[in-house]
Amino acid sequence: MIRALSVASEAYPLVKTGGLADVVGALPDALAPHGVATTTLLPGYAAVLAHVGEARVVHRWGDLLGVEARLLAGTLGDRPLLVLDAPRLFARDGGPYADARGRDWPDNWRRFAALSRAAAEVARGAAGDRAFDLLHAHDWQAGLAPAYLRFAPEPHRVKSVATIHNIAFQGSFDAGVFGELGLPPHAWGIEGVEYYGNLGLLKAGLWAADAITTVSPTYAGEIRRPAFGMGLEGLISSRGARVTGILNGIDPAVWNPATDPLLAAPYTADSLDARRANTRAVEQRFGLSGEGPIFTVVSRLTWQKGMDVLAGLLDELVAMGGRLAMLGSGDAALEQAFRAAAERHPGRIGVQIGYDEPLSHLLQGGADAILIPSRFEPCGLTQLYGLAYGCVPVVARTGGLADTVIDANVAALDAGVATGVQFDGVTPDALRGAIARTVALYRDRDRWRQIQGRGMAANFSWRNSGAKYAALYRALLG
Template sequence: MRITFATAEFAPLVSVGGLAAASAGLVSALRANGVDIDVMIPDYGPDVFSAAAHDWVEIGDAIEVDVPQWAGPASIRRVDHRVAGLVHLVATPGLVRSHPYLQPDGDGWRDNSERFLRFSRAVAAWANAHRPDIVHLNDWHTAAAAAATDPDLAVVLSLHNAAFHGATTGEWCTQIGPRGNHYEWWGGTNPLTGGIALADAVVAVSPTHADEIRRPDGGFGLDELLRARGAAVSGIINGIDIEVWNPADDARIAAGFTADDLSGKDICRADVLTELGWPDDAMLAVAVSRLTPQKGLDLIVDIAHLLGDIGIRLVILGAGGRSEEQALCAAAEQHPHHLAVRIGYNETLAHRLFAAGDLLVMPSRFEPCGLAQLQAMRYGTVPVATAVGGLVDTVVDLDAHPRTGTGIVAASASAVDLVSALHRATRRLGDRRRLANVQRRIMRRDVSWAEPAQQYIEMYQRIAR
């Protein structure tokens, strides 16, 4: 089976959010199952690829792609990356920037929609020329490729975050492909609506989120279209790369550990507490996240004064909106003995926090899948999470299911419910022996890509022409 797999992000070449890790993890697992995959990503240029270029070798000359004048000229470089394997870098006008999506001031590039429409047109041209069994598109950045992909090629569209449509006021529907009429959206063009309408299969990144996006209160304006697709819409939970996230052999953490021997986790915990200058007299909670309204960590500002009474100390690693960052930093300054905030994303620190934590705080308002809870469980850190999206599919409440539970579930993303969930966590897991039993349980869960990859392969086989 041969797949053309198009995505705006692919770890470790270009990584802005969870799309990069999800794309790379699935591709790696599919390749391990013998699937032949052409990975297509935008050629963002030397600023974005400065680090990755040290780990790749270019193969042959650039390949010219036959696209309409508005989308071109287009060419493709093939690189063999030490970690990612073979990747195709697609060059079309406007793609080369200092950041895939954002200007230096943090606002999005004004022509983002047009940039990715051109990229999508080149992806379709490649697929039409090379005739794969499946064209697998990811999020709005690539969804417009379905308009110009030959109808006899099967198309999959994965929705990693349906809140982002890539809609533009420009009238591109007549240009993006023969079936461009499906992309009309209130007088403009919406890449996601057309992709949903034309794909043979639409896949949300968790079963619960697949249900949520078909409801008016969770579909981001797409619920009616998604309901109309019926059985074509499904959900497959993401996995994580268990070689990258492996506490037994992780050079980034103070000591390795396994489910059978947790002594190294105690060392990791002490390492982080020492760095923060905190005593070992409370449960250590961590959060590794984008600081955006979706993630719900603004709730910590409201409850920071209660952390001591709850019996936890919390360290947050993340970046996002300036207002969210400033509010959390101000709360940490007011409550330095129970809250620490580190702005930015540091891969090493993320591993250290997951290795050190007793609890993960994840009060998301919506969560298509979520990776942090899977990474945390791999390192024996118990999630405290809201009952939304992929968190429903991966976090089982310990109070409701003492023998099989994997975390504590908050009823909603509210300050009251988060405080209640944290109190339940400290009451149930404050005893180190009981905590260790749950840690062993969650570390033994299979959070790899093995099962999700099999589900994707079965889906590919069902829809292939």
Template sequence: MKIAIVAAEIAPWAKAGGLADVISALPSAMRQCGAQPSVIVPGYRSLMDALTLEPVGPPMEVQIGNQTDAFTVMRAEVNGVPLYLIDNPAYFGREGVYGDRGTPYPDNFRRYLFFGRAAALAVAALIQPDVVHAHDWHAAMTPIVMRADPALRGLFSNTLSIFTVHNLAFQGIFDAGDFGLLNLDPAYFSVDFLEFWGRINLMKGAAVLADGISTVSPTYAREIAADAELGFGLEGVFRSRGDRFTGILNGADYSEWDPMGDPMIAHCYGASDPSPKRMCVRALRAELGLPQDESRPLIGMITRLTPQKGTDLLMNAMEAIMKLDLQMVILGSGDPAAEDFFQHAADQYSDRLRIKLGFDHGLAHRIQAGSDMFLMPSRFEPCGLTQMYALRYGTAPIVRATGGLRDTIVEFDPKTGEGNGFVFEEYRAEALFEAIVRALELFQNSDGWRRLKANGFAADFSWAYAARQYLDWFERLRRVRAGQRA
């Protein structure tokens, strides 16, 4: 099965969130399952500078409104998987992926309209796949034009189109006056297709027009189809797709995130000998300038500082948390007000709190290895990957029961020894605080803590299982589509 994966991010070169990790790992897992995947991403400067590339095929062009935009397709190979870059320096020759310093580029609508159309054209010309698998709103234009553009529809008559929602909070919503840039029949600006409360919604268009739609965990799929708040206005669309809509849990890329061979941490360790983890904790404390105190657990958090990730909850609970006998490090960036709050808190609680603004890939690894607990108090979490990494590093997750966090983390029961973390249900500062207290209490119970870590080490959320689920689902949908055409 030939699969063309279309997305706006790929780790480690073009990363704004977990999508990049998925696009880095899923194709390799599909390849190991016998599929033939390719990846199509924008030709960002970071990728163009880092990879050995060769042009493939002649220059091409697409129409965005009345403007003709040319592009070249550049090809590389990463871990045995072909990687195609849509090269247009005017759109993608910039420092950032979606923006600079937290401010989105003002032409993102045009950038990703162009990318989606260009990707569709390149896929048809160079790959001729059985399946096109597009991810999030930045790639939504690809499945839209596969079915809605008469010039492209015939090229994909035998191709299955799949659209995966990673984060429904970002849907690609733009002004109705810009619909002409899509170069589609005006009939598609209707409530049945791309119209959404008088505006254009690219994610909705892809969710309606793709042959199948998925999201990144079973719980999140149920949540966004049933809950108006979590569905962000598209819950009816998801319900209407019936068995064409599913949730498949993302996997963890253990080729990178494994303390047994992680070159970025102070000492390697694993389930057979977890004792060097204590040296990683000491090394992280030294790096951060925190006091060396083995009696106090170190809590790590790697996040975007946004309400979705529960930073408002943490801000409300911070004063109470800082009265507990613990230390904490936060790595992330986001809302300026949240950055200022945590920077001020780190100054106020200098003996127990560190904030590192921005993203540091190596430090992220060292936080996973050097923390005793890992905090994810998300308001909603489509899947989450860092809690899976934490389990592999013997670091106990403290999470809110939502989305993929509910699917992966189970409250530890000291009586039975079952469970792999600490879970709170209600989105309240008090519930977060109580979960941290439960974690601290177990930390003082060496036998219970050792069992909890062993359960974490034993968890397996590898990409192989997720890839097999995707491929089986694709095959079922291909049979359905073939039957409809017959």
């Protein structure tokens, strides 16, 4: 049995800001059938502490990067959970990374360096009998954990894996904080934690880890190029075969239209007529009327997600006969652009600013197509949910979107394998053409149901992904 410690800044259902939480929450169950016992380590945010309650204290730090801290033992589902209870770092109002006004916490470097140092020490056996064979660090928030292992004063036997969920978020901080990390002086350098004169948390993990994974095979190739590597493409390329892509999965216990309690009505690929009740619920929730396919957006409203291009095409989407139900938040200018479009097209465009997990399920179960025009997308989960729910994905051909959606071109339609619509380049012309193709396909009801059914038959559960992570672990451990 391999004993793995998975360290991250969030995990579903305790704390979630994006797909990272879904992956970290699902990984322990995905690995268990393959002989891997996973313990998850999370920061002691208020919601996490409320979940573990009067948990047992298994370790204490009198000085963990300048603060007192305790390690609490609990469970997440049926799997072990460790919580770093450091009130000076994590007991505060606001989100995991920013205050209530959206401003990054100025001590994020200390908060997540402390999490990483604790992870490295726990992996090496600081908590008594809880020694681990392998440490799995997720994104920049856990990026220093492999570096703390690498620069430990005595030889380290614990292997490490660093997973990139989005290379655009790198955790770069002023070089002046290096002296407070407890790392040896020689850790400051290209072969260490220095990154363009600053402290680079993600860079440190990518340099120090024994293996690097991304959350889709295509993204693993893309980030070797300047257009996608965000300055880290040289380091990624230098790691060679140690960089691999393992596609994210989805949890069928949570995302299954046949059993989902958040839908107005359950359905399967063999009972798609029952799906209509969810469509009516979406129409009512967003004030939509008339006919035509309902496109949905469940997304952060950012440049990365291509929402600026979509916002410029909303009048045309309506003119083509489409409707839109949008759920998301992000850039203020984009939020206003979507609100303004809803005001121009009452009954055709409905907008809800914010995030609502139950509503996201209803949108997948009731909308006809989900728009994902991302400029880059490490994996993406909303297209996987769309496939499972018969909500046809309309996606840019990049990253995990390219790996998971089969374009409804003539050959794929004739072969009966198409699952969505892909387009090249996030430009107005490309997205306009994809929307027009989707509307035309929707009007061919037999073809549309064929596309829905094929997508719902696709298997993107964590079973396959868990097996690949387990195989990687075993290869590292010899």
